Amino acid sequence: MRLIDKLLLEGISSTYFSGEQRLPVLDNISLHVQAGEFVTVLGPSGSGKSTILKTAAGLLKPDRGRVLIGGHETTGTPQLVGYMPQQDLLFPWKTLKQNAALPLLAAKSGTGEAYARVEEMLPVFGLESFADYYPFQLSGGMRQRAALLRTMLIESNLMLLDEPFASLDALTRENMQDWLLDIWGRFKRSVLFVTHSIDEAIYLSDRIYVISERPGKNALEQDIELPRPRTKSILASRNFATYKQVFINALAS
């Protein structure tokens, strides 16, 4: 018998309405994330990946289907989860430290205590000398790390990350991937990750769900049995190439 899933999506169907137009985006999507797993949703742009994350967080109520977190039904009710939206959404009117402290303040920590906690975490994220900078003063990579730090400070074992590295240049992106794996290993969180990059998905994940073009349907569920900790050398391995071909085929059909 399987342990209770950290996150379970069961038969999710979802539609957007804009005026008279109805746009079906998700069609009977099911997926699960077990405790400590790194699971990725891979799909073309517009296939409804962000919608899946919002539904998982309880921010959207699906037409059909259920969301369970830790065995409890949470469909359509916003949950305490480490949700990182597609835009980094650092608030321009707050400094890095104030932005990162938001989850702690929302959990009713005292300001001093919250800032102390953030200061303590800054070095882990390579941001120690930027605590009092405003977002517009930070580079793209620094903003992503700040947003991840904020996400990490949400007191939840479940993280929902929406294309966190999509806006970065290739080199920064690769560094951030290693760095995310490092953080994930250290803090033992369950992750549902969204990307449209095949390489990124294989490199990071324990399991990958491929979603078809809109309306998004489950197209493929594939375990990735590459050894951990992962290093860039696996990118050149035969197994990696085999997986990559599988996903190229799945996305093409």
Added chain:
Amino acid sequence: MKKWASIKSNLPSALLIAGVLLLWELVTGAADLPEFILPAPSTIALSLAANFYLLIGHAGVTLTAVLGGLALAILVAMLLAIAMDRWKPLKQALYPLLVISQAIPIFALAPLMLIWFGVGLLPKVLIVALVCFFPLAVNLIEGFNQVDPEAINLMQTMQADRWMIMRSVQLPSALPYFFSGLKIAATYSVLGAIIGEWLGARAGLGIYMLRAMNSFRTSDVFASIIVVIILSLAFFKLVELSAWLVMPWKRKPKNSTED
């Protein structure tokens, strides 16, 4: 460097003003115009100097009405905007009316204030509050409308309460709208107080102006106009300064570096 550049860019305007004043001085001297029609700039300056303390006193009275009215308008507009954000039916009922009311010349309501509340400070405060209220309220509500729903979503996944969402997302993101409303309100406010005083008052720049006009002391009229202009400009600058102070994140240097 920067200072010098701004002096340089303002130089043509300053020269133009100086030129006009000089021409004005020469024409009034040469054409021998009666002083009550058009006093020379030098005569106006003398009137300004001679009545300086008197004018300051009257300006103080006007300023009290302006500040009181503005504070009242800000308070009411803020409360209304928050209430309308919270209770959508209230917004659906009131917002169209607020937009239409922008087309009403609120100054025309001034006589009513005097009929109802006499010639003291209160009616002036109310007139100022009325004219300032609408641009403030409409801008604030618009500001709340423009808040990114994703930002509110994010706060909900942190289980932030409504008050925290208001404080850390909705209010700061509406601030630029608030300040553009406040700029309009600041210019209206001085005018509102002056009009209130024209209709009846014991003291204030408006009544000073009216008395000078009725006794054909035109140079005193000019002097009070100058004080009104200075007051309005100072107010406008004060709003710009407080926007700069309150929103440090808007102080982006023009040549901000990208990564």
